[in-house]
Amino acid sequence: MNELDLKPIQKTIEELAPQGRTALLPLLHETQDYFGYIPEDTAEEISKALNIPLADVFGVIEFYSLFTEHPVNETVVHVCNDPACAMAGSESVLNLLSQKEKLKFEGEIKPKITIEVSPCLGLCDHAPAILVDDEPVTARDLHNWEEIFDTERKFPQTLVGGEVHRLTKNCGKGKRTILEEYIENGGYIGLKKALSLDPKSTIQWVKDSGLVGRGGAAFPTGLKWEGAANAEDKTKYIICNGDEAEPGTFKDRVLMEDDPHSIIEGMLIAAYAIGSTKGFFYIRGEYLTSYKNVIQALIEARNAGYLGEKILGTDFSFDIEVRRGAGAYVCGEETALFESIEGKRGFPRVKPPFPTTHGLFGKPTVINNVETLANIPIIFSLGIEEYRSLGTEKSPGSKLFCLSGDIKKPGLYEVPFGISLRHLVENLAGGMRSNHKLKAILIGGAAGALANASQLDVKLSFEDLRNKGLPLGSGVVTVLDETRDLKDLLLRLANFFAEESCGKCYPCQLGTQRQYEILKRISSGRIKNSDSKDLQDIIITMTDSSLCGLGQTAGSAISSAIKQWPELFTPGSASKPVFDHGGQDDR
Numbered sequence: 001m002n003e004l005d006l007k008p009i010q011k012t013i014e015e016l017a018p019q020g021r022t023a024l025l026p027l028l029h030e031t032q033d034y035f036g037y038i039p040e041d042t043a044e045e046i047s048k049a050l051n052i053p054l055a056d057v058f059g060v061i062e063f064y065s066l067f068t069e070h071p072v073n074e075t076v077v078h079v080c081n082d083p084a085c086a087m088a089g090s091e092s093v094l095n096l097l098s099q100k101e102k103l104k105f106e107g108e109i110k111p112k113i114t115i116e117v118s119p120c121l122g123l124c125d126h127a128p129a130i131l132v133d134d135e136p137v138t139a140r141d142l143h144n145w146e147e148i149f150d151t152e153r154k155f156p157q158t159l160v161g162g163e164v165h166r167l168t169k170n171c172g173k174g175k176r177t178i179l180e181e182y183i184e185n186g187g188y189i190g191l192k193k194a195l196s197l198d199p200k201s202t203i204q205w206v207k208d209s210g211l212v213g214r215g216g217a218a219f220p221t222g223l224k225w226e227g228a229a230n231a232e233d234k235t236k237y238i239i240c241n242g243d244e245a246e247p248g249t250f251k252d253r254v255l256m257e258d259d260p261h262s263i264i265e266g267m268l269i270a271a272y273a274i275g276s277t278k279g280f281f282y283i284r285g286e287y288l289t290s291y292k293n294v295i296q297a298l299i300e301a302r303n304a305g306y307l308g309e310k311i312l313g314t315d316f317s318f319d320i321e322v323r324r325g326a327g328a329y330v331c332g333e334e335t336a337l338f339e340s341i342e343g344k345r346g347f348p349r350v351k352p353p354f355p356t357t358h359g360l361f362g363k364p365t366v367i368n369n370v371e372t373l374a375n376i377p378i379i380f381s382l383g384i385e386e387y388r389s390l391g392t393e394k395s396p397g398s399k400l401f402c403l404s405g406d407i408k409k410p411g412l413y414e415v416p417f418g419i420s421l422r423h424l425v426e427n428l429a430g431g432m433r434s435n436h437k438l439k440a441i442l443i444g445g446a447a448g449a450l451a452n453a454s455q456l457d458v459k460l461s462f463e464d465l466r467n468k469g470l471p472l473g474s475g476v477v478t479v480l481d482e483t484r485d486l487k488d489l490l491l492r493l494a495n496f497f498a499e500e501s502c503g504k505c506y507p508c509q510l511g512t513q514r515q516y517e518i519l520k521r522i523s524s525g526r527i528k529n530s531d532s533k534d535l536q537d538i539i540i541t542m543t544d545s546s547l548c549g550l551g552q553t554a555g556s557a558i559s560s561a562i563k564q565w566p567e568l569f570t571p572g573s574a575s576k577p578v579f580d581h582g583g584q585d586d587r
């Protein structure tokens, strides 16, 4: 590396150094974007500038899968190998890409490509999905190498369907909704309404709306805001959680790409309500278009006086900084996300204390999911009664569902809470592909549970699903037909959790690994009588004693399968070839 090469990065290091450790991930991203990897001498520069021990800097690099200390080839391809993509043939895509050493392209030999097997890329509606140098590409019907560079293959627009279009009214048009269009469609009216109320009344509106969080934990949003508003410390933060990495989920990506102003408006109202002047928008590292579109929308909002000092002529000031994740599912967990913004490895914190009093930088913090925040302007522009006119008493409003797998029309669907799963799958999403029969539906994502065909009439509301033991999670509905191998699905989920466990607590660190080992053996046909019981013991231990939601839910889909298809876990059950991404086999 010569001095000239380092110059642009050195300038950025100098610029961000005064921020201290919180600048670590942004600087690592800059370095990686520039060199394609993080050279040791640049890591040293960063370590000195931010006053962080070099070993600590390397600890952070190693924690996040998108960072690498080793040079990569000119083209990096991430191949998703999670359920929806696996069902659509991601193994064949991997084989096709791995067979070639060099790429012949328009008559010249291009350098080798680096292939990374990746967890769900949030592109499940066009499975099998790959990223080619961060650009989403669908690998459907891929015949040869060159085709991955074919612009026609660039990721097609996500189908946005459903029965109502409150959250999605500006989505599905194949482009970002710019400020002028957003305002024409009623944008920023909610903010004006909120600013005409006092902050306490603003929180009361959110409480009265009955809004609960859409990030998975279903916590009442107004109550969360009230907790942070009442905290004594005057420095408070608003965070938008756009880390979306739950396998099968892509709803937040569509909102961030197509309608970022709705989320920004939600953050503004939250900030006004709790008395915050600074917000962070944390976006999954793989979501480059979301990142770019949010940044553009922030610039527009700032220029138009919706962000910055004395917003719309009031005494309220607020601005938002964007942060990129770097490939760690656990960083979607709220306290791990704080650690990540603070420039550390994403290890979840022990709770209590809770974020509303001790969040980012130890200050009172409200962290909300993208979809939760996108609901806020709707509540204020429609009014509470109108908002609650959709949905059920306990689950008011509408909900986004991400449909993928063996259905005719995969895509994003907005529906009122309370419609049946059958209506969503059979009527709205067109039913099963190729006239196959339904075998199972994974609801809620990897951390969710499996439903069978007899459960199709369950109503999609928090309360109805909970009664049936089916978590709503982040709104994932992955459909499997009768030809699918449930063991393969479970093995992939187990592999996902074993890979993504941060290792901070033993029940999850060991449990996810052991669960994967047993499922790997079961999938290869070598089933022991004790397997079903052993799996259930592991899952109960993980659920009861893991530190964060990752370990607490890592066995829930497997547990639901054991209850409904016990024959899969008993000796003699048929098996298919097992996918293998390393790890120990349990003999």
Ligand SMILES: Cc1cc2nc3c(=O)[nH]c(=O)nc-3n(C[C@H](O)[C@H](O)[C@H](O)COP(=O)(O)O)c2cc1C
Residues within 6 Å of the ligand: 212, 213, 214, 215, 216, 217, 218, 219, 221, 241, 242, 243, 244, 245, 246, 329, 330, 331, 332, 333, 334, 335, 367, 368, 369, 370, 372, 373, 548, 549, 550
């Ligand atoms: C392993 C793990 C990953 C998570 N990932 C996300 C995520 O990507 N997006 C999100 O909004 N919430 C995620 N959550 C939930 C957050 O911890 C938190 O509950 C949520 O951001 C709060 O927002 P809400 O109240 O609006 O739902 C995750 C939780 C766990 C345990």
Ligand code: SF4
Residues within 6 Å of the ligand: 330, 347, 348, 500, 501, 502, 503, 504, 505, 506, 508, 509, 546, 547, 548, 549, 550, 551, 552
């Ligand atoms: S439950 Fe898993 S992911 Fe969560 S802190 Fe423990 S080891 Fe880390």
Ligand code: FES
Residues within 6 Å of the ligand: 080, 081, 082, 083, 084, 085, 086, 119, 120, 121, 122, 123, 124, 127, 128, 129, 247, 248, 249
């Ligand atoms: S993008 Fe492959 S499963 Fe989601």
